[in-house]
Amino acid sequence: MTITIEVLRGTGDQSGAEVSDALLGSSIDAALARGRAELDARAHARARVQLTIDYDPAILLGMRIAVTDPEMGETWQGSIIGLAHVWVGVAAETRLTVDRCSA
Numbered sequence: 113m114t115i116t117i118e119v120l121r122g123t124g125d126q127s128g129a130e131v132s133d134a135l136l137g138s139s140i141d142a143a144l145a146r147g148r149a150e151l152d153a154r155a156h157a158r159a160r161v162q163l164t165i166d167y168d169p170a171i172l173l174g175m176r177i178a179v180t181d182p183e184m185g186e187t188w189q190g191s192i193i194g195l196a197h198v199w200v201g202v203a204a205e206t207r208l209t210v211d212r213c214s215a
Contacts, residue, residue, distance in 0.1 A: 142202065158190075158213055161209070161212045162208070164205050165205065167197060167203075172195070177191075177192060190210035190213055191213075192210055
């Protein structure tokens with residue numbers, strides 16, 4: 113069984129680029145989950161933000177986090193899309209790439 117995905121752009125009258133993912137195989141559930149993830153990723157305007165914090169081994173890729181910025185007086189949310197634990201001299205740091213949601 114093969115899953116076919118029809119992509120429509122704009123108001124639904126323009127064909128979009130073909131979507132293919134060999135890992136989906138013939139799984140309807142996997143295809144639906146991938147479709148939902150693609151739609152969710154484009155639901156709001158987003159910006160990538162680089163953050164460096166003290167080493168924290170509990171942080172995982174894909175986690176949704178809230179960041180408080182005292183200089184701007186705001187708290188915003190985002191998803192961790194990049195993660196690196198690095199040594200700087202004798203101290204460890206966790207460097208994050210966060211997909212910040214501005215909605």
